[in-house]
Amino acid sequence: MKNRLIYMDHGATTPVREEVLEAMLPFFKELYGNPSSLHSPGREVRRAVEEARGKTARSLGADPEEIYFTASGTEANNIALRGAAKQHGKPGHIITSSIEHHAVYEVCRDLEREGYRVTYLPVDQFGMVDPADLEKAITPDTFIISIMSANNEIGTLQPVRELGWIAKKHDILFHSDAVQVVGQLPVDLNELPVDFLSLSAHKFNGPKGVGALFMRKRTEVTPLYRGGSQEKKIRPGTENVPGIIGLSRAIELAVSEIPQKKEKLTALRDRLISGFLEIEEVILNGHPGLRLPGNVNVSFKHIEGESVLLSLDLEGVAVSSGSACSSGSEEPSHVLIAIGLDHSVAHGSIRFSLGLGSSEEDVDFVLGKIPGIVKRLREISPTYHKH
Amino acid sequence: MYNEIVVDHFSNPRNVGEIADADGVGETTSFKCGDMMKLYIKVKDGRIEDVRFQTYGCGAAIASSSMLTEMVRGKTLDEAMKITNENVAEELGGLPPVKMHCSNLAADALHEAIKDYRARHSAK
DSSP: OTTOOEEOBTTTOOOOOHHHHHHHTHHHHTSOOOTTOOSHHHHHHHHHHHHHHHHHHHHHTOOGGGEEEESOHHHHHHHHHHHHHHHHOSOOEEEEETTOOHHHHHHHHHHHHTTOEEEEEOOOTTSOOOHHHHHHHOOTTEEEEEOOSBOTTTOBBOOHHHHHHHHHHTTOEEEEEOTTTBTTBOOOTTTSOOSEEEEEGGGGTSOSSOEEEEEOTTOOOOOSSOSSOGGGGTSOSOOOHHHHHHHHHHHHHHHHTHHHHHHHHHHHHHHHHHHHHTSTTEEEOSOSSSBOTTEEEEEETTSOHHHHHHHHHHTTEEOEEOSHHHHTSSSOOHHHHHTTOOHHHHHTEEEEEOOTTOOHHHHHHHHHHHHHHHHHHHHHOTTTTTO | OOOHHHHHHHHSOSSBSOOTTOSEEEEEEOTTTOOEEEEEEEEETTEEEEEEEEEESOHHHHHHHHHHHHHHTTOBHHHHHTOOHHHHHHHTTOOOHHHHTTTOOHHHHHHHHHHHHHHHHHHO
């Protein structure tokens, strides 16, 4: 029992599944040609890369020519935001939310230093952006809006469709970081009014080091790097072929399994949440219903998150924490502060993120361990006895 | 991320609790990361006879509080005043660099407790 790992950190990364690994393997040794080469080994790999692009596009309701493979979700976000800013060619206004992942937030901060104006839309107590706030924030020089599809920490789903329509109505580019959503919930780009969408393979049981940017036809960005003409010069550099093959196989499988997976994870998630809420002074962070199927984020009052993480780790359970101490910074998560949590409550937050391998036994094991861990740590805490 | 000594002191912290009739109480808070420590001492013949702590914080914060209580028991107040946060970290076999300044505050709480004892004592 002690040696069994219960992995509840699928929001951080997921294991590569067997079918994906199998699809990738030939592209390390046998099918090693450079897809830009004109000879037959090169042409064979080119065909495989284009097939992968087709599969990826089909999984998202996009056209193959709208898919650009990148090295990560972060790179996809940078190409969209920085690329659109460069293409804009003059100072202008950007709108984003106050709870974006660092891969968007830090890019916006950087663009601010370069002279762009950025509005960080507030969120409500559940982490939701109000479309009326977006409408109000638009100025004549707003050229791009970037709002994530779902938050990586608290799992809150944003009204992307509604926000996208507002952008479209004003003829402003709209980008969504969908890294947490692709493979978990359906994304149909045929009808979703976005110009850019970022995704990352390792969040849906694909390999690390590969992502993709959807960029709608007739949208233009200035590339961040110069080099060869790979990915239509949007992302030059020899393609990560095994990664691209892995991404396409993983997205194909994940998307085809969404209905069952969503139902299973939602049930496990809600079982975990109701179990935690039976403990006194526990707060659910994020929206009670409009959240990622596998995401649970709770704050245990009077306890610092890292000490819970560490205690669970000693029991063989892997989770993550929004506390400053586990992230190497000193400030608690900007997301938890944006939803209005006190610093001390933000420091006590823990994220349990479920995935493909999660089971009811895992959930029950954690629910069995948590009360004792919380009790022990609260007994050490100087703030607890005051209550 | 933590060595065995730290994990041991985190998992089985020594001297947790309050002393109702403490001779000195010290409290310290890290404004950077919100950690909080409270330390209680009982003094007899100029030596620390008993010591207890309560800590809100990460693994390093709890382990360093626990280690400090082991280090000071039986020490004279002057000896105890000389113990630094770095000494505590050394006894723990080292702490990750990021933890050194934000979670390693037990010695500060101890010094506050001794100052509190001395203030009470001189007032008598």
